Amino acid sequence: MENNQRHNDKAKQEQEHVDVVNGMKQGHGRIPKFLVFVYTFLGIWAVAYALGATPLDERETLAAGVSVEAGKGLAGSCLACHGADLSGGLGPSLIGTIGQLGEEEFENVMRNGRNTMPALGADWSEDQMGSMIEYLKTLE
Numbered sequence: 001m002e003n004n005q006r007h008n009d010k011a012k013q014e015q016e017h018v019d020v021v022n023g024m025k026q027g028h029g030r031i032p033k034f035l036v037f038v039y040t041f042l043g044i045w046a047v048a049y050a051l052g053a054t055p056l057d058e059r060e061t062l063a064a065g066v067s068v069e070a071g072k073g074l075a076g077s078c079l080a081c082h083g084a085d086l087s088g089g090l091g092p093s094l095i096g097t098i099g100q101l102g103e104e105e106f107e108n109v110m111r112n113g114r115n116t117m118p119a120l121g122a123d124w125s126e127d128q129m130g131s132m133i134e135y136l137k138t139l140e
């Protein structure tokens, strides 16, 4: 009985503690258990995530690397002069060019340019240079 009474008192008390803000009832009840659980979980998750996450600058390195796809992307800036399929235009054909020049001389042309060939690869990373070479090899 007394228990019940106390329960009623509590319920009454909670009811009394209601403000009406912009027509909405805002109570001051206890934080629901599931919210405590959710926030605790989020807190733990956030710390674990922060500790385990790969920093952005490292992620870039992981995403890079040598790939034919990356080389194909870079080749977009060659088409205007070397032809849509790189078989020659204003500049010579690039099909078989790696085999003819060798990778070292190719890199030299890309980094330093040659006559009217601009030094398009002057600021390419090693990965980008490698990707361009791998892509051109697929054309041979």
Ligand code: HEC
Residues within 6 Å of the ligand: 074, 075, 077, 078, 079, 080, 081, 082, 090, 091, 092, 094, 097, 100, 101, 106, 109, 114, 115, 116, 117, 118, 120, 132
């Ligand atoms: C502005 C025009 C132009 C663009 C853009 C251009 N090239 Fe060239 N490229 C030339 C010309 C012209 C030559 C011939 C240079 C010479 O006479 O020595 C050449 C020569 C080359 C050679 C030497 C070929 C050989 O057989 O000796 C390579 C390799 C080459 N280009 C690769 C590329 C790549 C890869 C790209 C794109 C990333 C590119 N070029 C973009 C104009 C261009």
